[in-house]
Amino acid sequence: MEEMTERFYREPYCREFQAVVTACEKRKNGWAVALDDTAFYPEGGGQPADHGVLDDVNVLDVHRRDGVIWHETDGPLEEGKTVSGKIDWERRFRHMQNHTGEHIVSGLIHQKTGYDNVGFHMGKEIQIDFNGPMSAEQIREVELEANRIIMNNTPVQETFPSAEELAVTDYRSKKELSGKVRLISIPGADLCACCGTHVKTAGEVGLVKILGFEKHKDGVRIFMKAGLDALEEVIAVYDENHKISAELSAEMQKTHAAVVRLKQENEDRKRALYAMTVRYLDTVVDAVEDGAPLVICAEEDIERTLLGKLAERLLEEKHARVAAVLNRTGEDRFTYLICSRSVDLRPYAKTLNSALNGRGGGKPEYIQGSFAAPLDAIRAELEKVFG
């Protein structure tokens, strides 16, 4: 059972405070400082720790161990000294917005479906797992409803009910609680036991944006942002869509259809190019003499599978003893595929690679790789080896 009595911090809007240093211990990376009181929120309940300063040292992390809140700092502080603490308010306020936004969304989902929030993570975005499936429409409905709660500026209240009151109250909680329990209520949205930090009214959350969702176990995992984080996300995505819209000469809300069209056109062109290349290779094969000891075809921009087919046809239809298919990939750079039905090609790979700055190898019936040499030099070397 989780004891909540000790887990309250000062009023969540307290950004600056004074406290006495009760312990300062050297740690592997810096120091750990304990105070007789603190407004720093230690990592917990899925909410990240506060950052800030204590006098002139930086607080890089805060966590609770054995009932003591330790501030990890980059410098030591004298025990018994009164120090001034200052919280990185920008960071903390974003956490409060996200955390309160998560309450609204989890509470609404619980209200509508009875599902519980069974996993929670607050990193670059908030990730919440619910123990039942939801449709895209249901999730969209929750998103709209959450923002209505925000626009109504519904108050976020904390109460400390007695054990008797608690026994008859229906509230969300991840753990069985004892001692003094703090309930956070957002009328119409949520009632939840929580020791995190919250904004005073839903309006301060500003905005809730669901970023996406996926099936997770038997339920659903929802990704969201709230507050300034959500606004920044919307701005970034809007700007990106604006660029796509300009690039495709499509209206902002019709970029998807334009991309689908573009993809289709691309597919059609690829198919046409493939057919054209096949017809071109027919002429290449037709021009080859039958039964030659060595046939070299030097091509450019030909798809890999078609290069294989070309080599195959040179052996099959033109009875070449050795077929060498080159494909230019840059200045004095070629890929090679050399095939034969009668010659074991493996020993030749080494000779060719060392003469032509190449790499690669293969099997008795084919070797492949790349050469970094001019075409004339490649032709001359192939003639020397196989001609």
Ligand SMILES: [Zn+2]
């Ligand atoms: Zn909370």
